[in-house]
Every structure is written in C-alpha cells, then in structure tokens.
Amino acid sequence: MRHDIQPNERAYTTKEVAEELGIATPTVRKYGQILERKGYEFFKDRNRRIFVRSDIESLIAIRDTDKPLDDIAQDMVDMQQDRLESKETNVAVPDTYGETPQDPGQLREFLMFISNELAASREMNVQLTNDMSELKTTVSRLQQDHHVISAGVGNSAQKTQAKLEKMTKQQEAHYEELLEQEKQKTELLQREIQEMREEQKKEWRAQNDFNQRLEDAAANKPKGNLEKILSIFRK
Known part of the structure; x- marks a missing residue:
C-alpha cells in the first residue's frame, strides 16, 4: 500500500x-x-x-x-x-484501539500518515461537494429547459387548436352560405315551374273554349262556310 x-x-x-x-x-x-x-x-x-x-x-x-x-x-x-x-517504515497498525506504537518515531510516522489520509479525505469531500453543487445546477437548468419546452409545446398546441376551430367555423359558414344559395335557386325554380304551369293552364282553357265554340257553331243551323267561320271569331 x-x-x-x-x-x-x-x-x-x-x-x-x-x-x-x-x-x-x-x-x-x-x-x-x-x-x-x-x-x-x-x-x-x-x-x-x-x-x-x-x-x-x-x-x-x-x-x-x-x-x-x-x-x-x-x-x-x-x-x-x-x-x-x-x-x-516499520509502523504497525494495532489490531485493537487500546494499543498504540510505543516508539516515538513510529507514533509520529503513524500520526502523520493518518493526518495525510484525513487531508486527502477532506479534499475529496470538497470536490464531491463541488461536483454535487454542479450537478444540482445542471438538474435545475434541465428542469427550467423542460418547463420552457413544455410551455412552448402547450402554446403551439393551443394555437393549432385555435386555427382548427377557426377553419371549422369558416367551413361551416361557407357550407351554410352554399345551402342558402341552393335554397334560393330551388325556390326560384319552383316559382318558374309554377308560372309555367299557370301559363299552360291558361292555354288549355283557351283551347277548350275555342273547341267549345267550334262545337257550338257546328250544332247550329247550316250556314255558309265563310259565315260559319266568321261567326266563330265574332264571339
């Protein structure tokens, strides 16, 4: 040793x-x-x-x-x-705490060795304390970085959620606008169809009236062909 x-x-x-x-x-x-x-x-x-x-x-x-x-x-x-x-040296470490070297030179050498070992231990303790302090500082910085990263991730998630909600609302508004446009087109088409039906009914009634006058003219007394035709249009 x-x-x-x-x-x-x-x-x-x-x-x-x-x-x-x-x-x-x-x-x-x-x-x-x-x-x-x-x-x-x-x-x-x-x-x-x-x-x-x-x-x-x-x-x-x-x-x-x-x-x-x-x-x-x-x-x-x-x-x-x-x-x-x-x-x-011939310094002998006693096997029991009650025995110590009797020779002054051996005792001095023994005590010097113990003193040096204690000094080395103190140096190591100081170094370990410094290392522990540096480790605590590093852990604290890592925790702060973790909080910063977590906050950044949380803010990013909130911004992304807000964008998604905004896009969803815009899509819903656009969809409602399209539905309203289609509804207006449908109502307009229905009115046009109804007007066409009314016109068709008028034409049918006019045609029926015309046919009825022809039948009535044919049922009356005989007349000349020209007179019959004129009598129809006089009515």
Whole structure:
C-alpha cells in the first residue's frame, strides 16, 4: 500500500489534473490505465483515482515523452517502487484501539500518515461537494429547459387548436352560405315551374273554349262556310 503522501499534500481529481496538464479527462484516465497495467499504485476512493503531486509528475513524463508509452510507464513504476522502498517504515497498525506504537518515531510516522489520509479525505469531500453543487445546477437548468419546452409545446398546441376551430367555423359558414344559395335557386325554380304551369293552364282553357265554340257553331243551323267561320271569331 502506498504511504508516500507528504504532510498537508493536496489531492487532485481527474478533472483537476486534466486542467493542470492541459489534456482531456479521458487522456488522464488512459495514462492512469497504462501505469496501472505496469504495476503503478494510485490512491483511490472506491474506483476513483486520487492524484498527488508525484502522480502528476508521472503523467507529465508520459505526456512529454518521445519513448513508447509502455516503456516510460515502466520507468515511472520503477521510480515509484524505489521511492516507496526508501520510505518503508516499520509502523504497525494495532489490531485493537487500546494499543498504540510505543516508539516515538513510529507514533509520529503513524500520526502523520493518518493526518495525510484525513487531508486527502477532506479534499475529496470538497470536490464531491463541488461536483454535487454542479450537478444540482445542471438538474435545475434541465428542469427550467423542460418547463420552457413544455410551455412552448402547450402554446403551439393551443394555437393549432385555435386555427382548427377557426377553419371549422369558416367551413361551416361557407357550407351554410352554399345551402342558402341552393335554397334560393330551388325556390326560384319552383316559382318558374309554377308560372309555367299557370301559363299552360291558361292555354288549355283557351283551347277548350275555342273547341267549345267550334262545337257550338257546328250544332247550329247550316250556314255558309265563310259565315260559319266568321261567326266563330265574332264571339
């Protein structure tokens, strides 16, 4: 396990390392994976890497190298192992809370390690708090966007409904107008037909009267043909 963290040394997240090195966050993860394949150890909070200054220097070496990445990664692993071996101590973590190291040097080293771990935890808590704040801000913006989109959709639906109602009313008015026109045409046609019937009846009555006079003339005493015809038209 790593124990090379310095007193009050700052811990960095992947995002912070990417900003400091001027590279993308996925590139930082890629370099970390290459180092880990060679045996490099990172401090971790569950599955998240926590970077200290020595880790950042290893990443800078990978970023700026002209050598194959696996070769430079192996060099960084060797350097880390040498550094850890040089700082190897015999600090024993007691199995019970009632036992503590008796040697002042061991106790000081143990307390320093605990202090550094707490500092790293505080840094991670701060970062997590910032991440949570950013997440809440993002969620709030998404909710506002959702409300705006919903309002826009609602307004569009209302406008569409209003247009449909207007078109329906216009069609109904046009239909009523056509019906009225057809009704007027029908009434006019019926009057014309009635007038034609009246004229036809008049002609029939006139023809009947004419026929009746002919019959009456034929029934009277004989007259000359010319006189008979004239007598008909005198009546």
